[in-house]
Amino acid sequence: MGTGLDTSSAAVEQALLAYCESRREWVVETTLALARLESPTDDKMAVDACGRELRERMEAIGGTVARLPQARAGDHLRAEFGAGESQVLLLGHFDTVWPVGQLARMPLEFRDGRLFGPGVFDMKAGIALGLLAARAVLDVCPAAGRLVMLWTSDEERRSRTSRTLIEEEARRSRAALVLEPGLAGGGVKTARKGCAEFHLAVHGVPAHAGVEPDKGASAVHELAAQVVDLQRVRELTPDVSLNVGTMSGGTLPNVVAEEARAVVDARVTAAADMDRVIDFVRNRTPTVPGTRIEVTGGFDRPPLERTAAVARLYERARDIAGRLGHDLSEGATGGGSDGNFTAAVGTPTLDGLGAVGAGPHALHEHIEVDSLPWRAALVACLVVDVLGDGPAPAA
Numbered sequence: 001m002g003t004g005l006d007t008s009s010a011a012v013e014q015a016l017l018a019y020c021e022s023r024r025e026w027v028v029e030t031t032l033a034l035a036r037l038e039s040p041t042d043d044k045m046a047v048d049a050c051g052r053e054l055r056e057r058m059e060a061i062g063g064t065v066a067r068l069p070q071a072r073a074g075d076h077l078r079a080e081f082g083a084g085e086s087q088v089l090l091l092g093h094f095d096t097v098w099p100v101g102q103l104a105r106m107p108l109e110f111r112d113g114r115l116f117g118p119g120v121f122d123m124k125a126g127i128a129l130g131l132l133a134a135r136a137v138l139d140v141c142p143a144a145g146r147l148v149m150l151w152t153s154d155e156e157r158r159s160r161t162s163r164t165l166i167e168e169e170a171r172r173s174r175a176a177l178v179l180e181p182g183l184a185g186g187g188v189k190t191a192r193k194g195c196a197e198f199h200l201a202v203h204g205v206p207a208h209a210g211v212e213p214d215k216g217a218s219a220v221h222e223l224a225a226q227v228v229d230l231q232r233v234r235e236l237t238p239d240v241s242l243n244v245g246t247m248s249g250g251t252l253p254n255v256v257a258e259e260a261r262a263v264v265d266a267r268v269t270a271a272a273d274m275d276r277v278i279d280f281v282r283n284r285t286p287t288v289p290g291t292r293i294e295v296t297g298g299f300d301r302p303p304l305e306r307t308a309a310v311a312r313l314y315e316r317a318r319d320i321a322g323r324l325g326h327d328l329s330e331g332a333t334g335g336g337s338d339g340n341f342t343a344a345v346g347t348p349t350l351d352g353l354g355a356v357g358a359g360p361h362a363l364h365e366h367i368e369v370d371s372l373p374w375r376a377a378l379v380a381c382l383v384v385d386v387l388g389d390g391p392a393p394a395a
């Protein structure tokens with residue numbers, strides 16, 4: 001974009017890499033600063049404290065930051081760097097699955113080239129390397145175009161308040177680079193399943209189980225039949241997975257159960273399967289006379305499908321990584337992220353560009369410290385590439 005340079009040239013890429021490698025301490029320190037501020041999704045005060053730190057750090061490196069206030073969730077942050085018609089989106093979240101106090105059990109700790117601690121991999125290191133990428137672009141290619149960052153506060157709780165925001169920003173962007181954790185070994189994610197949650201409630205008729213069982217209609221028996229029947233979803237498409245994660249019902253052994261409930265998680269790889277799965281789960285016919293079944297819920301996230309645009313973006317990233325001296329594989333995951341939303345509105349999306357590490361949501365969560373500079377450089381190169389003549393929305 002008017003830099004007068006061939007912005008995809010190897011020289012620019014090497015300059016971005018050198019820039020990021022010489023700021024290794026800065027990106028590590030930024031990761032630590034964000035990780036020290038524990039930020040469980042449901043604790044607005046804690047999430048907002050982390051958001052304030054992040055906001056100050058973005059302003060310090062030249063970002064124009066807007067805080068997007070939320071009543072219950074933490075406030076989301078949108079930051080703009082550079083200017084121009086063409087926009088690329090860096091996307092991620094600063095909430096974590098860990099409660100406040102987890103740091104006492106899982107202290108931030110360097111061991112064998114790794115940094116351990118709650119939320120470092122998912123995904124405070126990803127945010128930190130995104131900030132370093134922005135610094136590199138601003139310093140090395142200041143006229144590249146507009147870089148927008150969206151850091152949200154509720155991704156770990158289904159992005160209840162951030163979805164619309166993410167979709168709107170994605171529609172304005174030539175590509176969305178999602179700084180969620182990489183796959184094992186550092187691969188990026190070019191496909192993610194779409195995720196649904198359904199709630200089944202069965203209403204029966206209570207009766208004495210010994211005296212007049214025939215006057216009752218057991219909600220528990222009915223729910224058991226439905227749980228078995230739900231497994232037939234595989235007949236619709238082998239690519240769907242369905243898990244009845246929780247069940248409850250009844251009151252006492254000698255009472256025919258009046259109520260029973262279950263929560264079901266269903267996932268698909270293709271958007272075309274979403275409606276069929278919804279119809280199948282929702283249209284339940286009772287087998288126990290006298291019971292009634294209510295089903296609520298649906299898809300929270302559409303799948304991230306490996307479209308031609310996603311594949312092209314990956315291939316560019318792989319080629320850049322190769323020139324930076326690293327292999328970059330791709331893969332699919334059953335978990336969803338906010339990249340599902342950006343891909344579903346037609347914006348070429350590459351997910352899993354964050355740190356290399358392991359153990360998201362697990363006690364051994366960690367990142368490989370050496371990965372931070374080169375992953376930042378990879379993101380910076382991709383930003384410059386996309387703002388040049390890189391991928392654009394299909395529309």
Ligand SMILES: [Zn+2]
Nearest residue numbers: 122123180181
């Ligand atoms: Zn995450």
